[in-house]
Amino acid sequence: MSGGRDQILGSIRAGLGRGRLDAATEATLTESLKAHRRNLVPARAAALDHAGQIALFIAMAEEVDATIARVADTDAVPAAVADYLTGQNLPARLVMTPDPQLDPIPWNNRPMLEIRRGRAEDGDAVGVTACFAAIAETGTLMLLSGPDSPTRNNFLPDTHVVVLRASQVVAAYEEGWDRLRAKGAMPRTVNFITGPSRTGDIEQRLVLGAHGPRRLHIVLIDDAGA
Amino acid sequence: MQPTSHDFKANAHRALGDKNLQRAMGMMRTGFPEKRAMAIARMPEFDALRDDGIAIKQQVLKHLDFYLETFEKNVIATGGQVHWCRNAQEARETVLALCRALDAKTVTKGKSMVSEEIALNDFLEANGVVPVETDLGEYIVQIRHETPSHIIAPAVHLVKEQVAESFRATHTQFPHDRNLDEPRTLCDEARTVLREKFLAADVGITGANFLIAETGSSIIVTNEGNGDLTQILPRAHIVLASIEKVVPTLEDAATLLRLLARSATGQEFSTYTTISTGPRRETDTDGPGQYHVVLIDNGRTALLGGEFEDMLRCIRCAACLNHCPVYGAVGGHAYGWVYSGPMGAVLTPTLIGIEEAGHLPNASTFCGRCESVCPMRIPLPRMMRAWRAREFAKKLGPKTARWGLAIWAYAAKRPALYRTMSAMASRVLGLLGRARGRFRSLPLASGWTDMRDMPAPEGKSFMTLWAEQQKKAAR
Amino acid sequence: MAEPVRVALFVTCLVDLFRPTVGFAAIKLLEDAGCTVTVPTAQTCCGQPAYNSGDREDAKAIARQVVAAFADFDYVVVPSGSCGGMIKAHYPLLLAEEPAVADDAKALAARTFELISFLVDVLKRPDIAARYDGVATYHDACSGLRELGIKDQPRHLLAQVSGLTLKEMTTPEVCCGFGGTFCVKYPEISDKMVTDKAVDIAATGADTLLCGDMGCLLNMAGKLARLGSGIRVRHVAEVLAGMTDDVAPIGHVAPDKA
Numbered sequence A: 001m002s003g004g005r006d007q008i009l010g011s012i013r014a015g016l017g018r019g020r021l022d023a024a025t026e027a028t029l030t031e032s033l034k035a036h037r038r039n040l041v042p043a044r045a046a047a048l049d050h051a052g053q054i055a056l057f058i059a060m061a062e063e064v065d066a067t068i069a070r071v072a073d074t075d076a077v078p079a080a081v082a083d084y085l086t087g088q089n090l091p092a093r094l095v096m097t098p099d100p101q102l103d104p105i106p107w108n109n110r111p112m113l114e115i116r117r118g119r120a121e122d123g124d125a126v127g128v129t130a131c132f133a134a135i136a137e138t139g140t141l142m143l144l145s146g147p148d149s150p151t152r153n154n155f156l157p158d159t160h161v162v163v164l165r166a167s168q169v170v171a172a173y174e175e176g177w178d179r180l181r182a183k184g185a186m187p188r189t190v191n192f193i194t195g196p197s198r199t200g201d202i203e204q205r206l207v208l209g210a211h212g213p214r215r216l217h218i219v220l221i222d223d224a225g226a
Numbered sequence B: 001m002q003p004t005s006h007d008f009k010a011n012a013h014r015a016l017g018d019k020n021l022q023r024a025m026g027m028m029r030t031g032f033p034e035k036r037a038m039a040i041a042r043m044p045e046f047d048a049l050r051d052d053g054i055a056i057k058q059q060v061l062k063h064l065d066f067y068l069e070t071f072e073k074n075v076i077a078t079g080g081q082v083h084w085c086r087n088a089q090e091a092r093e094t095v096l097a098l099c100r101a102l103d104a105k106t107v108t109k110g111k112s113m114v115s116e117e118i119a120l121n122d123f124l125e126a127n128g129v130v131p132v133e134t135d136l137g138e139y140i141v142q143i144r145h146e147t148p149s150h151i152i153a154p155a156v157h158l159v160k161e162q163v164a165e166s167f168r169a170t171h172t173q174f175p176h177d178r179n180l181d182e183p184r185t186l187c188d189e190a191r192t193v194l195r196e197k198f199l200a201a202d203v204g205i206t207g208a209n210f211l212i213a214e215t216g217s218s219i220i221v222t223n224e225g226n227g228d229l230t231q232i233l234p235r236a237h238i239v240l241a242s243i244e245k246v247v248p249t250l251e252d253a254a255t256l257l258r259l260l261a262r263s264a265t266g267q268e269f270s271t272y273t274t275i276s277t278g279p280r281r282e283t284d285t286d287g288p289g290q291y292h293v294v295l296i297d298n299g300r301t302a303l304l305g306g307e308f309e310d311m312l313r314c315i316r317c318a319a320c321l322n323h324c325p326v327y328g329a330v331g332g333h334a335y336g337w338v339y340s341g342p343m344g345a346v347l348t349p350t351l352i353g354i355e356e357a358g359h360l361p362n363a364s365t366f367c368g369r370c371e372s373v374c375p376m377r378i379p380l381p382r383m384m385r386a387w388r389a390r391e392f393a394k395k396l397g398p399k400t401a402r403w404g405l406a407i408w409a410y411a412a413k414r415p416a417l418y419r420t421m422s423a424m425a426s427r428v429l430g431l432l433g434r435a436r437g438r439f440r441s442l443p444l445a446s447g448w449t450d451m452r453d454m455p456a457p458e459g460k461s462f463m464t465l466w467a468e469q470q471k472k473a474a475r
Numbered sequence C: 001m002a003e004p005v006r007v008a009l010f011v012t013c014l015v016d017l018f019r020p021t022v023g024f025a026a027i028k029l030l031e032d033a034g035c036t037v038t039v040p041t042a043q044t045c046c047g048q049p050a051y052n053s054g055d056r057e058d059a060k061a062i063a064r065q066v067v068a069a070f071a072d073f074d075y076v077v078v079p080s081g082s083c084g085g086m087i088k089a090h091y092p093l094l095l096a097e098e099p100a101v102a103d104d105a106k107a108l109a110a111r112t113f114e115l116i117s118f119l120v121d122v123l124k125r126p127d128i129a130a131r132y133d134g135v136a137t138y139h140d141a142c143s144g145l146r147e148l149g150i151k152d153q154p155r156h157l158l159a160q161v162s163g164l165t166l167k168e169m170t171t172p173e174v175c176c177g178f179g180g181t182f183c184v185k186y187p188e189i190s191d192k193m194v195t196d197k198a199v200d201i202a203a204t205g206a207d208t209l210l211c212g213d214m215g216c217l218l219n220m221a222g223k224l225a226r227l228g229s230g231i232r233v234r235h236v237a238e239v240l241a242g243m244t245d246d247v248a249p250i251g252h253v254a255p256d257k258a
């Protein structure tokens, strides 16, 4: 089907009533791809200061059934996770990504938490991951795949606990892109996650936990001085 | 899928008499519009976002060749492959060849309308590859041997009792008398069944809401997370996308995503928006080993530069279906092919021909609600009218309607004759209807009077009365 | 106003045939607001039946006829959003490729207004002195609403009618199922739509249904009558002009004539 490519490109050009674009036009278009200028970014989050953005992130995430615990520092994370699991009657056994972002957390403070670092498997009830950024505009988490952050950990466990730092909260998706580009090449998968999995496919009645996590819990570390 | 669009009237008749369907459509007619209206009220920049979204798509269409070539280059650079397919058959065969090369037995699938368009499932099945739909609604219609009746809510025409019945018939591994009364229990059962399928699948096939030229990525949007389990667990991820899905940059995708969720379900953002670029990296511990994008033309290029080009801006949000009173009355299956509602009324004839699909652009009151809610401001009524003009030029409509129109037009172009005829009709009907003020039946007007009374004219036409008055005044 | 505003009335074929009172109500409203009104005799219909059936040639011929007949007035006023929308929104497109009339069609479009929006938007809300005793609900006819932006104007004027209370439907903006030839080409679907509409109307508890378009009015009046509803159906201009004593509600006969 190698002829398909040329034929499709040919009919596009025929439809547009022109031949192949000239080199100058292509160069301009390539430049504008490189510039990746922003379109309109809604004021909702962009107009706020960082504290306001964090508050908006929390409000938006809660609106879509995520739960959030704010903690003062890294040291408080294990207790927050343990308390959440107890409160939900969930086992204190969890799979945690090998993400170095999670390394400074003193998990040993809570010996009751049984932690496995690595890839989630079917049957893992609770997963803990870090994340890359969070978008205040819609209460959205941004997670990247990588050697230390397998994507399946975001989807297989029934309960997904995300450790987020306040400094990771940005106003809009566009800032997420900027941070991503600054980091380097695209990862295999970028996940924008806004609340736990859901469906409305039966009589448009909302049911949480369709295929992905039934619960999304965010532990937000106030590291921003916010 | 064998189209039944030519049978639209019979399909609609059946749908109007189907109690379950009517109950289901009743829920959808209010639900979606209310949620959309609320979401848009919260986004004061919505109209400005629309302008930006339209500009993005127009820029893409003007340079479609460039963006597709750039997209391809970047897919290859990140280790993936692009397969260009001119039509449905090439696309089906490409997918089958990829499955065979991987020795695939089962494939899981995220919801993809272009997959329906190329009738992929039947073809795979006939060739020994088992496709499993994983979107809950799509899974329900698959086990019922139906097709989606809505582009984002495939089972919107069903009520929960019908779903329960199908689950009992299909999931025979569970006790027959189990409780399946609520969407919650139905969903849990599907989750259990499909989890196994996700883990066992050899290949995952998804559609794409957008392709990003800048990065060579595909984007899918779901609420369930099925599209993610579909693509990360198996050995290969195949993306099916029609060529107009490409957009230049991630920034452009962000703008369109802001429009999509709000227009579709009234959500601020869909639960999962996933950007996939190439196969798993060498050091990754999960993800597909192969990444293939099957780029499908199937009639798109023929729309470029013509009167239906604007249709290529469509982002498949379904707002036009959700707000269409005709769709709301008869549901999607009545349209007889993959796409329904206003977008289907315009698109279907371009894909399967106006001879087959002539009813669709005619079955509209031109109420204009579709265009008013379309995030891409696609002039759907204008294009339905364009189809009617083509039909008329080809003399395809029913003969009686054409003659009636010709007689009426003859008079309408001759004011004096028209005045006389109108005065007469007013007089005669006025006299006949004098007693009750309306008719319960009228010869030649049964289309009207079978359903409703025909109010009688006052008795003299306006022009007659006006002339009388002017004469009096002149005296 | 030194010079009176010279208005030509485009009667519309349905008003001409079914409901001349609407035409006279329009004239009264316009004259009360200080206009002089003329009714050009070379008018028949706006051409929508042809246009919406795909018959472009006849539609163009009729459009050219309207463009010529209505050339010499300050404004053209139409007691229908549908026909008004045809002239205002569609004539310029339809005649765009006919150099002899393209500009005239655009000029006509710019001067043409639906009656109620003309009173409110152009003449800046003249006072309405009418009285109507009843509870009314108002259906937003599709073309007027979406092509011409008619939504608040009739409600502003109705608010001045003494004795009248307005009660809104849940979905006043959803199509009634008329759609010109649609209602006879797809009668079952049309019936479903107008039945839903009738339910919505009845649920308001209103005793009167008002709307600015004869097509929709005939459809809804016909359905309400078939369902045995006693709701009175009228063109909004009849109420605003205080002419409801001149003629029985649509589809009814005056008690003394029955």
Ligand code: SF4
Binding pocket: B263, B313, B314, B315, B316, B317, B318, B319, B320, B321, B343, B370, B373, B374, B375, B376, B377, B378
């Ligand atoms: S035509 Fe417009 S409203 Fe309809 S699905 Fe496409 S983008 Fe959405």
